[in-house]
Amino acid sequence: MTRVVPRPVPTADNAPFYDAARRGELRFQRCADCGTFRHYPRPVCSRCLSRRFSWERVSGRGEVYTWTIVRGPTLPAFEKELPYAVIDVLLEEGVHFVSRLVDDPPDEIRAGMPVEVVFEKLDDEITLVKFRRRR
Amino acid sequence: MSVPTIRDKAAVVGIGQTRFARSLGQSETEMAVEAIWNACDDAGISPRDIDGLVRYDIEQTDEEQMCELLGGPSIGYFVGTPFGGGGSASVLAVAASAIAAGMARHVLVYRSRARGKSSSYGRGRDQGGRYWEKLGTDLSGLNQWHVPQGLVSAFQEMAMISQRHRIEYGTTDDQYADVAIAFRQHAMRNPAAVMRTPMTREDHHASRMIADPLRLYDCNIETDGAVALLVTSLERARDLRRPPAVIRAGAMAAGSHHIRLSNLFARDPNAESAPRVARALFAMGDCAPADVDVAFFYDFFTSMVILALEQYGFAPRGEGGPFVENGGLAWPDGRLVCNTNGGQLSEAFIHGLNNTVEAVRQIRGTSTSQVDGCRLAFVAGANTDPTGAVLLASDR
Numbered sequence: 082m083t084r085v086v087p088r089p090v091p092t093a094d095n096a097p098f099y100d101a102a103r104r105g106e107l108r109f110q111r112c113a114d115c116g117t118f119r120h121y122p123r124p125v126c127s128r129c130l131s132r133r134f135s136w137e138r139v140s141g142r143g144e145v146y147t148w149t150i151v152r153g154p155t156l157p158a159f160e161k162e163l164p165y166a167v168i169d170v171l172l173e174e175g176v177h178f179v180s181r182l183v184d185d186p187p188d189e190i191r192a193g194m195p196v197e198v199v200f201e202k203l204d205d206e207i208t209l210v211k212f213r214r215r216r
Numbered sequence: 217m218s219v220p221t222i223r224d225k226a227a228v229v230g231i232g233q234t235r236f237a238r239s240l241g242q243s244e245t246e247m248a249v250e251a252i253w254n255a256c257d258d259a260g261i262s263p264r265d266i267d268g269l270v271r272y273d274i275e276q277t278d279e280e281q282m283c284e285l286l287g288g289p290s291i292g293y294f295v296g297t298p299f300g301g302g303g304s305a306s307v308l309a310v311a312a313s314a315i316a317a318g319m320a321r322h323v324l325v326y327r328s329r330a331r332g333k334s335s336s337y338g339r340g341r342d343q344g345g346r347y348w349e350k351l352g353t354d355l356s357g358l359n360q361w362h363v364p365q366g367l368v369s370a371f372q373e374m375a376m377i378s379q380r381h382r383i384e385y386g387t388t389d390d391q392y393a394d395v396a397i398a399f400r401q402h403a404m405r406n407p408a409a410v411m412r413t414p415m416t417r418e419d420h421h422a423s424r425m426i427a428d429p430l431r432l433y434d435c436n437i438e439t440d441g442a443v444a445l446l447v448t449s450l451e452r453a454r455d456l457r458r459p460p461a462v463i464r465a466g467a468m469a470a471g472s473h474h475i476r477l478s479n480l481f482a483r484d485p486n487a488e489s490a491p492r493v494a495r496a497l498f499a500m501g502d503c504a505p506a507d508v509d510v511a512f513f514y515d516f517f518t519s520m521v522i523l524a525l526e527q528y529g530f531a532p533r534g535e536g537g538p539f540v541e542n543g544g545l546a547w548p549d550g551r552l553v554c555n556t557n558g559g560q561l562s563e564a565f566i567h568g569l570n571n572t573v574e575a576v577r578q579i580r581g582t583s584t585s586q587v588d589g590c591r592l593a594f595v596a597g598a599n600t601d602p603t604g605a606v607l608l609a610s611d612r
């Protein structure tokens with residue numbers, strides 16, 4: 082069983098996200114007509130059906146909306162990290178992003194906990210977007 | 217002129233199943249055949265009479281194989297429902313659509329799973345074992361957004377959704393236990409059920425935490441087994457040997473899916489698939505949740521039953537937890553008797569279709585936890601998937 086961390090494959094839709102992350106920037110699609118941020122990447126705004134958008138940099142600040150503490154089973158690639166906290170971050174811009182809480186013990190997590198983005202290089206192409214507690 | 221719907225156009229006339237066990241050592245195809253043969257015997261028709269097929273798109277045995285297994289080129293109509301457990305009830309709505317439109321005369325619906333832990337683990341992505349262990353290392357689909365973060369499986373995704381319900385409404389471990397215990401009590405009266413030993417609140421709380429807030433006893437069991445149902449027109453059903461389980465109404469809704477967690481949380485809760493199904497279903501059935509005699513929820517996790525009670529209108533938002541307390545779902549005196557087979561938590565995990573079969577038994581009056589005078593059964597697919605639900609009614 083592989084212990085390699087599963088990695089995203091950039092596509093035409095999502096490449097700008099990973100390009101930005103590699104530079105240490107968090108960017109999401111934003112509708113050019115109604116201004117709504119969205120994630121996951123898609124070619125249409127679900128709110129107003131506009132197909133005009135740009136990739137805009139966001140604050141990287143948000144709060145924990147919900148979470149789970151994974152205690153296993155999990156993929157072999159993550160077994161050495163058990164237990165770990167996966168969080169759904171509600172960013173200030175209104176976007177939800179599934180990520181990992183780093184640095185803090187998972188048991189200290191709570192709803193509404195302020196968090197900020199950190200970047201974790203996986204390889205030359207992919208940098209993962211994670212979050213840590215904002216104090 | 218009346219609006220054309222599938223209301224009362226078709227009925228379930230045959231049900232069949234294999235033994236359920238941790239491992240049966242048979243292929244999914246072999247188990248499917250056994251369940252289908254049993255359903256045909258039950259209905260009093262030949263496998264050669266089957267001319268329509270509605271299958272889960274994740275089913276291993278494809279239409280071409282099934283055509284041969286049924287004794288020749290009989291299949292004229294074939295469709296499937298995507299999203300796994302989301303289809304466990306809507307397969308009947310789809311079958312009824314085919315009957316009502318005259319596209320088929322006898323429609324087969326089935327599900328076969330050789331996924332028990334000790335079963336032959338196939339190497340195929342959808343074959344045997346845990347699908348999430350076979351995702352590979354290059355992710356091009358939407359799972360690329362959460363799997364690299366360590367959120368790798370459905371139970372972890374459900375844990376996130378369950379946690380949010382606790383944050384908003386204060387749902388408790390005790391309420392989770394109330395669901396698990398009620399269904400275990402049902403399983404203890406059902407000789408076909410895999411889990412028949414008593415479960416106490418302490419047993420539940422002592423079971424291993426898998427992904428907070430879900431413990432082992434909050435999760436469906438993993439089993440081998442297959443079930444099958446046969447659907448025909450109500451007119452023909454009245455000539456067959458079993459009392460028809462009339463498909464009173466059916467509805468489907470695409471949308472919220474647990475794999476798209478972020479989107480799920482971004483939406484208005486009333487715009488999720490399950491509440492949309494509820495509105496369409498009870499409108500077609502011209503009835504309300506209060507009219508339902510017995511209900512079957514897709515019990516992949518205890519917490520999801522609590523959420524489904526709210527989404528389908530059996531309990532107000534946030535009151536699903538209190539609803540299940542004090543035997544709220546238990547036969548015979550619960551507020552709403554649910555999953556009388558023991559469900560997927562205790563009978564078997566046949567992707568929810570075993571619950572659909574039990575709903576037919578309730579309408580026939582043959583359940584081991586039979587609801588007195590049962591005339592209307594509600595059956596729903598997985599409520600955090602693109603999903604569907606049906607109402608089954610007696611013909612009396």
Ligand SMILES: [Zn+2]
Pocket residue numbers: 112113114115116117126127128129130131
């Ligand atoms: Zn827009």
